[in-house]
Amino acid sequence: MSAQPINPSVPPDHVTIEIDGKSLVVPKGSMIIQAADKAGISIPRFCYHEKLPIAANCRMCLVDVEKSPKPAPACATPVMEGMKVATRSEKALKFQRSVMEFLLINHPLDCPICDQGGECELQDVSLGYGRSVSRFNERKRVVADEDMGPLVATEMTRCIQCTRCVRFTADVAGTYELGGMYRGENLQIGTYDGKPLTTELSGNVVDVCPVGALTNKVFQFRARPWELTARESLGYHDAMGSNLFLHVRRGEVLRTVPRDNEAVNECWLSDRDRYSHQGLYSEDRAVKPLRKVNGEWKEVSWAEGLAAAAEILKANQGDNLGVLVHPSTSNEEGALLARLATGLGSANIDHRINNRDFSDAATAEVFGLPLAEIEGADRIVVLGSNIRHELPLLHARLRKAQTQNGAKIHVVNPVDFDFAFSVAGKQIVAPSKFADALANAELRSAVQGGTNTVLIVGGIAENHPQAAAIRAAARDFAAATGAKLCRIPQGANAIGLTRAGVLPAGKDVAAMLADPRKAYVVYGLEPGLDFADAPAARKALVGAQVVAFSQFACASTRDVADVILPIGALPEIDATLTNLDGREQSARAGGKLPGEAREGWRVLRALGGELAVAGFEFIDLAGLRASLAPVNVQVSASAQPVLAGEGMEVASTAAIYRTDAVVRRAPALQSHPLNNAPRIVLNADDAARLQLQEGQMAKVGTDAGKATLPVVVDARVAAGSVWIESGHGATAPLGAARVSVVAA
Numbered sequence: 001m002s003a004q005p006i007n008p009s010v011p012p013d014h015v016t017i018e019i020d021g022k023s024l025v026v027p028k029g030s031m032i033i034q035a036a037d038k039a040g041i042s043i044p045r046f047c048y049h050e051k052l053p054i055a056a057n058c059r060m061c062l063v064d065v066e067k068s069p070k071p072a073p074a075c076a077t078p079v080m081e082g083m084k085v086a087t088r089s090e091k092a093l094k095f096q097r098s099v100m101e102f103l104l105i106n107h108p109l110d111c112p113i114c115d116q117g118g119e120c121e122l123q124d125v126s127l128g129y130g131r132s133v134s135r136f137n138e139r140k141r142v143v144a145d146e147d148m149g150p151l152v153a154t155e156m157t158r159c160i161q162c163t164r165c166v167r168f169t170a171d172v173a174g175t176y177e178l179g180g181m182y183r184g185e186n187l188q189i190g191t192y193d194g195k196p197l198t199t200e201l202s203g204n205v206v207d208v209c210p211v212g213a214l215t216n217k218v219f220q221f222r223a224r225p226w227e228l229t230a231r232e233s234l235g236y237h238d239a240m241g242s243n244l245f246l247h248v249r250r251g252e253v254l255r256t257v258p259r260d261n262e263a264v265n266e267c268w269l270s271d272r273d274r275y276s277h278q279g280l281y282s283e284d285r286a287v288k289p290l291r292k293v294n295g296e297w298k299e300v301s302w303a304e305g306l307a308a309a310a311e312i313l314k315a316n317q318g319d320n321l322g323v324l325v326h327p328s329t330s331n332e333e334g335a336l337l338a339r340l341a342t343g344l345g346s347a348n349i350d351h352r353i354n355n356r357d358f359s360d361a362a363t364a365e366v367f368g369l370p371l372a373e374i375e376g377a378d379r380i381v382v383l384g385s386n387i388r389h390e391l392p393l394l395h396a397r398l399r400k401a402q403t404q405n406g407a408k409i410h411v412v413n414p415v416d417f418d419f420a421f422s423v424a425g426k427q428i429v430a431p432s433k434f435a436d437a438l439a440n441a442e443l444r445s446a447v448q449g450g451t452n453t454v455l456i457v458g459g460i461a462e463n464h465p466q467a468a469a470i471r472a473a474a475r476d477f478a479a480a481t482g483a484k485l486c487r488i489p490q491g492a493n494a495i496g497l498t499r500a501g502v503l504p505a506g507k508d509v510a511a512m513l514a515d516p517r518k519a520y521v522v523y524g525l526e527p528g529l530d531f532a533d534a535p536a537a538r539k540a541l542v543g544a545q546v547v548a549f550s551q552f553a554c555a556s557t558r559d560v561a562d563v564i565l566p567i568g569a570l571p572e573i574d575a576t577l578t579n580l581d582g583r584e585q586s587a588r589a590g591g592k593l594p595g596e597a598r599e600g601w602r603v604l605r606a607l608g609g610e611l612a613v614a615g616f617e618f619i620d621l622a623g624l625r626a627s628l629a630p631v632n633v634q635v636s637a638s639a640q641p642v643l644a645g646e647g648m649e650v651a652s653t654a655a656i657y658r659t660d661a662v663v664r665r666a667p668a669l670q671s672h673p674l675n676n677a678p679r680i681v682l683n684a685d686d687a688a689r690l691q692l693q694e695g696q697m698a699k700v701g702t703d704a705g706k707a708t709l710p711v712v713v714d715a716r717v718a719a720g721s722v723w724i725e726s727g728h729g730a731t732a733p734l735g736a737a738r739v740s741v742v743a744a
Helices: 032-038 090-104 121-129 164-172 204-208 271-281 302-315 331-343 392-405 431-438 441-448 467-481 494-499 509-514 534-542 555-560 600-611 621-626 684-689
Strands: 014-019 022-027 062-065 084-086 152-154 179-181 188-190 214-216 229-234 243-249 252-258 290-293 296-299 321-325 379-383 408-413 425-428 453-457 484-487 519-523 545-550 563-566 575-578 584-587 648-654 680-682 697-701 706-713 721-726 738-743
Touching: 014 032, 022 032, 062 090, 090 121, 164 204, 164 392, 204 214, 204 252, 229 584, 243 271, 252 271, 290 302, 302 519, 302 545, 302 563, 302 600, 321 331, 321 509, 331 494, 331 519, 331 575, 331 600, 331 621, 379 392, 379 431, 379 441, 379 467, 392 408, 408 431, 408 441, 425 441, 431 467, 431 648, 441 467, 453 467, 467 484, 494 575, 509 534, 519 534, 534 555, 545 555, 545 600, 600 621, 684 706
Parallel strands: 014 084, 321 519, 379 408, 379 453, 408 425, 453 484, 519 545, 545 563, 648 721, 680 706
Antiparallel strands: 014 022, 062 084, 152 214, 179 188, 229 243, 243 252, 290 296, 290 563, 575 584, 648 738, 680 721, 697 706, 697 738
8 A cells, every 4th residue: 555645735733625616724623614714715604703612503604515415514514634615605505595594583673773783793694695585474582681780781582592692701701691591492592590790891792792682781872883983992991901992973982892902802801991981971071271269169271270280380399299190191191291200300200009018119010921821821820819800801811721721720819709710729818928828838839830830910919018028929939930920010001101200219109198299290190099098198189289180170189189180081092001011002082082171291291381391392292202212210119118006907909890080980880780889898707806797887997097888798808807999989098008997
């Protein structure tokens, strides 16, 4: 028997096939539909989605395979050497048209009132494969709708049972909230228990739905797709920098949808990024320059507002001035703020408003392993993070690492948070014991066998009063185990602002508040809620002159400011942000600036001109960007806070839908089940020791600030700790490391 010839042009793990007469070399094990997609050959489909497991239940992708007596579903038929496939033959078209007719039997004829109209996959495919007249005379079935919460609207009579939404919640989100009920023609998709969707990624079921069964409830009946203009933008509520499109009509952002970027957010979007645009239209948006005259707020012209701001800054130059910047501020605005501080002789500028420990002069760092490669890790340690709320799409990648790569995930946290992945090991300890937990020999031996180990350090650790010691322990752990260190930047653009020089060579945030300056520039902040230590911030700002650049003229800004200059939010300006991978990404202006608000860089340029400081000679955004360059600041370190005193140790996390001013003003997100009311959570033993019961009100706080909050008893909380979510007015006074807890 002679040896078979080997084609040297075909790699050993590939096969040669033919689709519609076109010869292709494709990987072994791939499906016909995947090979066709790579070759640009169109095959109709509904249930198939490249990011979801194969279901093969819609049968729309039936094709004609040579020597096969039956039609083959292209999504579930593996390629084989020498296979010949016809997607447009008479037989294949007959299969596809017959399936199309079956799918339309029960589908309602309500395209004119369907929110999916104009971007509906069923409409598109039926145009090519459907009949112009139905042969079906029987009554169409009707399916009762479920209320899936404030974000997703349902019209389940339109459902074609493709199960994309089911597979998304099961395999990507990991919450298993949707499923098929009943059988045969009675099959319907639902939650079974009728409860709202609780996943932080629920809006993605709208994207994967090929019909109008699941639609965007916030966008419902607002506009038609052909009325909208798409603008490229970015998520700015966490450090991932998800790529997205803003859908705009006449200057109003009506909808946000994901923009594909495999290196960042793949094709998904968190609900926080998807629905936050509602907050742009809050009643307290800053729309005109405001000046406080004799204790009363007065609307003024831009000329008068800038003159008043310049007067304050001229009178308080040098060390008398502090500049406090929100960490989601763009690179362009950050660079100008750094130039402004330098021009006025001040080295007191900082964006690390959530941090408490500055003793190691730590700044945001690029992830040690790129985001897209984390799902390939085989050992992962999560330290001090409710990762599901802090970075929802990184949490999804960790789940992917486990389900597809078998990664073993270990967590060290003060609360046994709910994750959508199973945990190989966990240490639930007070935050002050994080460093000891990392030194644990059992944890180190558990990750030693890994070939690709990652240590992810989150906000609970980064913002703790002993963060310097925790960061040192994390570096030691990484060096001892070979783990890639990934410290989550505390802010959407913390890395960009670090590179832009928005860092103190003089006093840091804590020092500026502990030893108040005579004047402050406050940029993009909501003073009452955005600082780690809100009582200290208010005390310092109330006693000083304050120029506030703000998107909102909220009560806490009016309380401390002397001048409010209205600026645009990210969806309303051209800007660049730098994400946790160090990837600089651009956003285009989508929404119209409200009232007389202006882009922040324009206002800063005008103020810089008024003050005659260097670095403001450019005339447009292109000129500004041409002048940008990384700035190396020798960051000053301050004394480490002392974690001493009586009381419970605070484990503070940012409430998922209270992270910044825009999110806090989005009504749909505030109605979401994940958005808990202000509370304190402690375990049963501590509650019994303090004589507290579930639902009882407790007085919590220190001499600096106190709050009265309801008690929740939960065994998941570490002994000696009390879990508090920040971002609420009620919890804002609790900025201390330890608090006393007594019955109210």
